[in-house]
Structures are given as structure tokens and as C-alpha cells.
Amino acid sequence: MAYEDMRQPIESGCPDGFQYMHPVMRKNFGLWKFHEHPKPGVLRHVAHSGDEIWTVKAGTQRILDVYSLRKLTEIGEKYGDGYVRFTIRSNIEYMVSDAAKVDPLITALTDAGFIVGGTGNSVAMISHTQGWLHCDIPGTDASGVVKAMMDELVDEFQNCNMPNRVHITTSCCQINCGGQGDIAINVQHTKPPRINHDLVANVCERPSVVARCPVAAIRPAMVNGKASLEVDEKKCICCGACFPPCPPMQINDPEHTKLAIWVGGNHSNARSKPTFQKLVASGIPNNPPRWPEATALVKRILKEYKEGAKDWERINDWIERIGWPRFFEVTGLPFTKYHIDNWRGARNSLNASTHIRF
Amino acid sequence: MAAKKMYDTPMLDELEKGPWPSFISGFKRLRDDHPDERINEMASSLLGQLEHSYETRKGYWKGGTVSVFGYGGGIIPRFSEVGDAFPASREFHTLRVQPPAGNYYTTDMLNQLGDSWEKHGSGLVTFHGQTGNIMFIGTTTNGTQHFFDEINEYGWDLGGAGPCVRTAMSCVGSARCEQSCANEHGIQRWLVNNFTDDVHRPALPYKFKFKVSGCPNDCVNAIERADFAVIGTWRDDMKVDQEEVKNFVKAKGREYVIDNVVTRCPTQALSLKDDDTLEVDNHNCVRCMHCLNVMNKALSPGDDRGITLLIGGKRTLKIGDLMGTVIVPFMKLESEEDYERLVEIAEETIDFFAENALEHERTGEMIERIGLVNFLEGIGIEVDPHMVNNPRQSSYVRTDGWDEEAEKWFARKAEEAAG
The missing domain is CATH 3.30.70.20 (Alpha-Beta Plaits)
Incomplete structure (x- = not known):
């Protein structure tokens, strides 16, 4: 196509959400008084004006085919008011102003195979990444791990009877696009990259790759007469940071790419300041199609949390109160030398006191 | 046209079992039931490649360079490394599209987007990716242009991909939450739409993310994940x-x-x-x-509402996870001047980041490397005790400017007292 025939983009940026917002929400914008959680999957918000908006929340498969999308919109038109939103964990929320619409909406969603829940103190839908379906550097799949795990956690999604909400995340590499969670299931590589020296010079911008390494383990080298890169395998922490800018440095391995579980990430400022997640288990096999070992460990941690935590304690609050030794004791997970941090700032994670629980 | 190529998917079939909705069943509906053969072929091929990944425990997508006319980013290009075996999904690019602030949709609009996507893409879509974009997953290079041209005409624009200002995110906010202390959606749009050029034409050292939460519950994880986190709060009595x-x-x-x-x-x-x-x-x-x-x-929350601004949150690579740091403990966001001041701080921050960060270094990492005070001086913000958990513990610091700095503090306090 000739240049003059090309269409110039309209740089409109982020659209205004008001045009798609339920009229009751537009009317009462900034004027809400309180909310209630009448039952799992349902929220009732009441405005100072006395107006109400009811929300029905449902879990989806996140990677939606247009048939599933149309089913969701059809339900919204037939049983709702035609206004929806998606949460940051890819649940769909239907907003209706008439309480009488709530139960038919729940029935229609359930009949169509969607799972109503995810409100209050539930195990929320697992937020996840792209994985083998679409990412260029994944160590595992994302949608598949999450589907298999949510099949097992569906009761906790629907019942909302945990001590506080539980956010689970997954990530398919150590960049960790899945983010922080009360429980995170993330790829953990265990071997240095395998380098195809025939390709490095043509594919990789070598100084950038050298600069990308967090521990300065990569250096330029001539290998078999070709300009390439080499890795000091004693220094290498197997993070995979070199793989995106240099695909010939393959970090993923069918056997040695493992999964690790981290707990206690909490985004909220409620009670304590926000916290990052901490490593509790690693070496878990990356075992498609249903990753049973990872799911079993997540369920074990959830069981202990549910039994041991007080009302309103998130996982980090619970562990803060009972202490890490007790966490390893009740979950039966091994405490190893790999749990002791040696990255920058690690000293702050050491116990410099006699505060010890017996 | 010949019958579409089919692939056995014994491992993926396992993901059709169980109560949670199955994405694999969705792919198969596109493969088997959709009236458009192009979509049947694409879904079949994608299933074949994904099964191959499950069997070998490896990914087979490579990046590349694809964008639409006039932009330099917004597309995640994917070319298959095993395209000969799975030819119909050889090119399988994703378009990142900016959602409306707060992620609200009418069902009509979702249907319209679905119609356009069926015409030009695979029929697979996600609301939303981890940065916050609508992800239209799977189309050819030509398809990206046609699909974008069509939806751009009715109000949708691409988000960020690569080293640029990224698509922003805000919580449900004032539209439905009694805890909200700010106009999250307004803040999001004031900020990110001031930087559309930096969204569409990646030229920064690395990514830069805005996230807005209406209260300190921080439902969009802004402090942990955003370079520029705006959190609603109040300063009078609850x-x-x-x-x-x-x-x-x-x-x-x-x-x-x-x-x-x-x-x-x-x-x-x-x-x-x-x-x-x-x-x-x-x-x-x-x-x-x-x-x-x-x-x-x-x-x-009380009535005297405003925001706290934290800068420098990010995830793991390269130097480890960083939370955002308080840069502005409180500012009002009521008048147009207030909003302009917030945008000005964002502009100063991004300009300083563009000039001073190393390649592939996030804002928080740059601050870690140069020290908070250098960053504050760079963007013209005065020091404040709310920025630290505690003052310095180490005596290894040269303090021969102490008297002048103390003068500045008292002068500022006097100015504040004078109102």
C-alpha cells in the first residue's frame, strides 16, 4: 500500500469509562455509603442517596473465545442491565440496580458453566500470565496451571470462608509478570543457560546481554572462532534475564525448569505496610497437563492458613504472628539453606534478637 | 478449501475436565464450530502447537517487529518457531488495547469488539493482561493493521509495549466503592493521556507504569507494581x-x-x-x-481528601523487587491546577528517567543507584520525613551544608504556616 493510502491513527488513548458505566453508578459517583456481602459472589452497595447497586461476580477462563464472550454478554443483556466490568483478576462483574435480578443472573451464569464467587474472604481467581500459549520466554504454561488449580480450589472460590481474602498468582518466568500474591507459584530455573554459540553473534546485542545479568556472570568470548558470550556457571543464579535479549541462551529446560512457591505478598496497607512474598518451597516439578504436585502444596498451605489464622489475618499477618519456624512446622515443608537470603539487603531479613518462640 | 488440519491433543484434553471453565474447550469451539474457516484453521494450529509445548515442556514463540502505521509499539509480535508443523498460526500477534478507565463495558460494546476481532483475528481475547490491556490474542501482521483501523474508528487505541509509558490501571473506585478518596478514573486519564506519544513510540530506557488506587487498600497493587503509584487518602478525621x-x-x-x-x-x-x-x-x-x-x-474516610504519591515500584529483574517510595505525602486533587501539578510531577519524573536511567533500568532501580535525594533534586521536590521509615543510621556522610539545609527547612515551615 502506498504511504498516502495508509490511515493515520487517532491517538485517543485511554477511553472514558463513564460512557460504559451503569447509570446508577454514574449518578452516585463518589457518593457511596457502605456495602454488604449478602452471599458469595454478590455485593450490595448503598449510596447516600439511598440508591443501590448489586454486583454479581463470576470467574471465567480468562482466555475467552468469542463464543464464551458472547455468552457472557448475552447473559448480561437478558438477565442484567447490560453493564459489566472486569476485575484485575479477570472475573466478570454484572451490575444491576434491581435486587430481583440477582438470583436469575446467578442461575444463568451457573447454567452456562461460569463460577459465581470470588468476593469477600474467598480464594480469588488466580491472576496469571501468558505461558506457552503466547509468551516468547515461558518456562511453563499459565492458563493450564490455573485451570487445573482452580478446579481444585473452586469450593474456596465459591464459599468465601477463609480468614481473609487470598490472592494467588502464577508466573512463567522469574521476571514475574504475575506479580505479588498471598501465594505465588512461579517458575524457578535451576541450571545456567545452554548457549548456541553459532547464533549469538547474529542474534544478540552482546553488550546489552552482558549488562542485563544481575550478577555479572556473562562476558564476551570467542568460541570456536565465533564471537559469542560465555557464562561463569559458578556465579550464575539461573534467573533467565539473559534469555529475552539473547534467545540462543536457552534457559528453559524440560527437566530443570522447576516451580517454586512463595507466600505472604500483600498489596494492601491494612494493618501492616505492603509486603513482598517470601520463598517457601522449590524444586516442584513442572508437570503438565495438570501440575498435581504444585496444587497439592498450595492446598496444604491453604489448609493450615484456614485452620490457624485469626479472622482478618492475611497469610502474611498469620505468619508474622506465629513466626516462620511454626509455618514450616505446620506445613511440613523443609527449611533449607536456600531460604536464607543472600541478595542485597539480606541482612534485614536475619533475626538479630532473642525473639524466639518455643 | 481442503478439510482443516487436525491435531491430536491428549494432554490438552485433560484440561477439559473439572468444574472451572476450560479455555481448551473454547479453543475447540473456534476450531469446530466457527463459520469462518480461517478461524477454524488458526485455532486448530494453535491447539497443535500448544499440545507440542505440553509434550516437550518448551515454548515455541519468538518476538519480532510488528506495529501499525504511525506507531512504534502496542503489538506483541509472535512468530512460531514450529510454523511448518502448525502453519495456520505461524503469525500469532497480540494487540494490546487500552481499556476504559475502571474497566467498564456495555455488553453492546463488548459484542462490537468481538465482531471486529472475529473479522480480523483468531477470536481469542483476554480482559485483561497483567499490565491492564485488553489482549486481542492472535492475528497476522496484516490483521493487526485492519483490526486496529476498525476499532480505532470507534474509540479504541493501542496500549504500550516495550520501553515506553504503559497502559495505566485504576481500581473500581468512586463508581462503586465507599472507601474511594479520589477520582481514580480521572487521574488515570489525566496522566496516561498526557503521554500518548510516549505510549505509542517506545523511546524510554525501559517501561514506565501508572497505577491509581482510590484508597490505601490499593486494589490495583500500585505500590508493588507501578513506577508511579497514586493512592487516594484523607488528612482530616475519619x-x-x-x-x-x-x-x-x-x-x-x-x-x-x-x-x-x-x-x-x-x-x-x-x-x-x-x-x-x-x-x-x-x-x-x-x-x-x-x-x-x-x-x-x-x-x-474524612472529607479533606487527596492523594499520596509513591514512585519506583517494580517486580524482580534486575536488582530485585522494589516498592514505591513516598515522594508526595499528600496533595489535593480538586482544581484543574491540582491536576496540572500532578501531571507536571509525572513529566519531570519521566524526563529525569529518560535522561538518567541506564538501558533496561526501571525508575526504582535508578533511584536505588543514584540515591533518593539526587532524584528529588532532579525533579524539584523538597525532602520530607514522610519519605523515610527512619533517618540515616550510618555516620558515613558529609554534612558541611547542614546549616543551609536547616535554614531551608525552617523557611519552608514558616511559608507553610503563613499559608
């Missing part, structure tokens, strides 16, 4: 409806309220009186939100 407090105590009991509200306050700012009313030491309340979350009918 509102206490003592009648509702009494109702709550009556319903739950004093023990529950003491154990779950009073003693959970991080600064011991609450006291349950003998007459079942609640006393709040507002001066020492740190706006953590816990008591408001538990007793949301009785307790609400």
Missing part, C-alpha cells in the same frame, strides 16, 4: 457514625470488636469505650484502612 458502631458491637460482641478492630490497629489509635462508642486518635491514625474495612458502615 468519620465515625457512633450509632452504627453500637449496632456493630451489639451484633458482633465487644470481644470480637476488641480482637478484630481495636487491637489490630497498627498505631493503637482506637479505643472501645464502655458505652460501646469508638474513640479515634486521628493524629496517630496512619490511614491503613483496616477498621474501615471491618466496620464499613460505621467508619468512613
Whole structure:
């Protein structure tokens, strides 16, 4: 196509959400008084004006085919008011102003195979990444791990009877696009990259790759007469940071790419300041199609949390109160030398006191 | 046209079992039931490649360079490394499209987007990716242009991909939440739409993310994940409806309220009186939100609302996870001038980042490398004790400018007192 025939983009940026917002929400914008959680999957918000908006929340498969999308919109038109939103964990929320619409909406969603829940103190839908379906550097799949795990956690999604909400995340590499969670299931590589020296010079911008390494383990080298890169395998922490800018440095391995579980990430400022997640288990096999070992460990941690935590304690609050030794004791997970941090700032994670629980 | 190529998918078939909705069943509907053969072929091929990944435990997509006319980013290009075996999904690019602030949609608009996507893409879509974009997953290079041209005409624009200002995110906010202390959607659009050029034409050292939460519950994880985190808060007294407090105590009991509200306050700012009313030491309340979350009918944020701004949050690579740091403890966001001031701070920050960060270094990493004070001086913000957990512990610092700095502090305090 000739240049003059090309269409110039309209740089409109982020659209205004008001045009798609339920009229009751537009009317009462900034004027809400309180909310209630009448039952799992349902929220009732009441405005100072006395107006109400009811929300029905449902879990989806996140990677939606247009048939599933149309089913969701059809339900919204037939049983709702035609206004929806998606949460940051890819649940769909239907907003209706008439309480009488709530139960038919729940029935229609359930009949169509969607799972109503995810409100209050539930195990929320697992937020996840792209994985083998679409990412260029994944160590595992994302949608598949999450589907298999949510099949097992569906009761906790629907019942909302945990001590506080539980956010689970997954990530398919150590960049960790899945983010922080009360429980995170993330790829953990265990071997240095395998380098195809025939390709490095043509594919990789070598100084950038050298600069990308967090521990300065990569250096330029001539290998078999070709300009390439080499890795000091004693220094290498197997993070995979070199793989995106240099695909010939393959970090993923069918056997040695493992999964690790981290707990206690909490985004909220409620009670304590926000916290990052901490490593509790690693070496878990990356075992498609249903990753049973990872799911079993997540369920074990959830069981202990549910039994041991007080009302309103998130996982980090619970562990803060009972202490890490007790966490390893009740979950039966091994405490190893790999749990002791040696990255920058690690000293702050050491116990410099006699505060010890017996 | 010949019958579409089919692939056995014994491993993926396992993901059709169980109660949670199955994405694999969705792919198969596109493969088997969709009237368009192009979509049948693409879904079949994608299933074949994904099964191959499951069998070999490896990914087979490579990046590349694809964008639409006039832009330099917004597309995640994917070319298959095993395209000969799975030819119909050889090119399988994703378009990142910016959602409306707050992620609201009408069903009509979702249907319209679905119609356009069926015409030009695979029929697979995600609301939303981890940065916050609508992800239209799977089309050819030509398809990206045609699809974008079509949806751009009715109000949708691409988001960021690569080293650029990324698509922003805000919580449900004032539209439906009693805790909201800010106009999250307005803030999001004021900020990100001021930088459309930096969204569409990646030229920064690395990515830069805006996220907006209406209260310190921070439902969009802004402090942990955003370079520029805007959090709604208030600075006057929280509102206490003592009648509702009494109702709550009556319903739950004093023990529950003491154990779950009073003693959970991080600064011991609450006291349950003998007459079942609640006393709040507002001066020492740190706006953590816990008591408001538990007793949301009785307790609400105050009226003097504004935002706290934190800069430098990010995930792992390269130097490890960093939270955002308080840069502005409180500012009002009411007048147009207030909003302009926030945008100005964002502009100063991004300009400083563009000039001073190393390649592939996030804002938080740059601050870690040069020190917070250098960054503050760079963007013209004065130091404030709210920025630290505690003052310096190390005596290894040269302090021969002490008197001038102390003068500045007293001058600033005098100016504030004068109003």
C-alpha cells in the first residue's frame, strides 16, 4: 500500500469509562455509603442517596473465545442491565440496580458453566500470565496451571470462608509478570543457560546481554572462532534475564525448569505496610497437563492458613504472628539453606534478637 | 478449501475436565464450530502447537517487529518457531488495547469488539493482561493493521509495549466503592493521556507504569507494581457514625470488636469505650484502612481528601523487587491546577528517567543507584520525613551544608504556616 493510502491513527488513548458505566453508578459517583456481602459472589452497595447497586461476580477462563464472550454478554443483556466490568483478576462483574435480578443472573451464569464467587474472604481467581500459549520466554504454561488449580480450589472460590481474602498468582518466568500474591507459584530455573554459540553473534546485542545479568556472570568470548558470550556457571543464579535479549541462551529446560512457591505478598496497607512474598518451597516439578504436585502444596498451605489464622489475618499477618519456624512446622515443608537470603539487603531479613518462640 | 488440519491433543484434553471453565474447550469451539474457516484453521494450529509445548515442556514463540502505521509499539509480535508443523498460526500477534478507565463495558460494546476481532483475528481475547490491556490474542501482521483501523474508528487505541509509558490501571473506585478518596478514573486519564506519544513510540530506557488506587487498600497493587503509584487518602478525621458502631458491637460482641478492630490497629489509635462508642486518635491514625474495612458502615474516610504519591515500584529483574517510595505525602486533587501539578510531577519524573536511567533500568532501580535525594533534586521536590521509615543510621556522610539545609527547612515551615 502506498504511504498516502495508509490511515493515520487517532491517538485517543485511554477511553472514558463513564460512557460504559451503569447509570446508577454514574449518578452516585463518589457518593457511596457502605456495602454488604449478602452471599458469595454478590455485593450490595448503598449510596447516600439511598440508591443501590448489586454486583454479581463470576470467574471465567480468562482466555475467552468469542463464543464464551458472547455468552457472557448475552447473559448480561437478558438477565442484567447490560453493564459489566472486569476485575484485575479477570472475573466478570454484572451490575444491576434491581435486587430481583440477582438470583436469575446467578442461575444463568451457573447454567452456562461460569463460577459465581470470588468476593469477600474467598480464594480469588488466580491472576496469571501468558505461558506457552503466547509468551516468547515461558518456562511453563499459565492458563493450564490455573485451570487445573482452580478446579481444585473452586469450593474456596465459591464459599468465601477463609480468614481473609487470598490472592494467588502464577508466573512463567522469574521476571514475574504475575506479580505479588498471598501465594505465588512461579517458575524457578535451576541450571545456567545452554548457549548456541553459532547464533549469538547474529542474534544478540552482546553488550546489552552482558549488562542485563544481575550478577555479572556473562562476558564476551570467542568460541570456536565465533564471537559469542560465555557464562561463569559458578556465579550464575539461573534467573533467565539473559534469555529475552539473547534467545540462543536457552534457559528453559524440560527437566530443570522447576516451580517454586512463595507466600505472604500483600498489596494492601491494612494493618501492616505492603509486603513482598517470601520463598517457601522449590524444586516442584513442572508437570503438565495438570501440575498435581504444585496444587497439592498450595492446598496444604491453604489448609493450615484456614485452620490457624485469626479472622482478618492475611497469610502474611498469620505468619508474622506465629513466626516462620511454626509455618514450616505446620506445613511440613523443609527449611533449607536456600531460604536464607543472600541478595542485597539480606541482612534485614536475619533475626538479630532473642525473639524466639518455643 | 481442503478439510482443516487436525491435531491430536491428549494432554490438552485433560484440561477439559473439572468444574472451572476450560479455555481448551473454547479453543475447540473456534476450531469446530466457527463459520469462518480461517478461524477454524488458526485455532486448530494453535491447539497443535500448544499440545507440542505440553509434550516437550518448551515454548515455541519468538518476538519480532510488528506495529501499525504511525506507531512504534502496542503489538506483541509472535512468530512460531514450529510454523511448518502448525502453519495456520505461524503469525500469532497480540494487540494490546487500552481499556476504559475502571474497566467498564456495555455488553453492546463488548459484542462490537468481538465482531471486529472475529473479522480480523483468531477470536481469542483476554480482559485483561497483567499490565491492564485488553489482549486481542492472535492475528497476522496484516490483521493487526485492519483490526486496529476498525476499532480505532470507534474509540479504541493501542496500549504500550516495550520501553515506553504503559497502559495505566485504576481500581473500581468512586463508581462503586465507599472507601474511594479520589477520582481514580480521572487521574488515570489525566496522566496516561498526557503521554500518548510516549505510549505509542517506545523511546524510554525501559517501561514506565501508572497505577491509581482510590484508597490505601490499593486494589490495583500500585505500590508493588507501578513506577508511579497514586493512592487516594484523607488528612482530616475519619468519620465515625457512633450509632452504627453500637449496632456493630451489639451484633458482633465487644470481644470480637476488641480482637478484630481495636487491637489490630497498627498505631493503637482506637479505643472501645464502655458505652460501646469508638474513640479515634486521628493524629496517630496512619490511614491503613483496616477498621474501615471491618466496620464499613460505621467508619468512613474524612472529607479533606487527596492523594499520596509513591514512585519506583517494580517486580524482580534486575536488582530485585522494589516498592514505591513516598515522594508526595499528600496533595489535593480538586482544581484543574491540582491536576496540572500532578501531571507536571509525572513529566519531570519521566524526563529525569529518560535522561538518567541506564538501558533496561526501571525508575526504582535508578533511584536505588543514584540515591533518593539526587532524584528529588532532579525533579524539584523538597525532602520530607514522610519519605523515610527512619533517618540515616550510618555516620558515613558529609554534612558541611547542614546549616543551609536547616535554614531551608525552617523557611519552608514558616511559608507553610503563613499559608
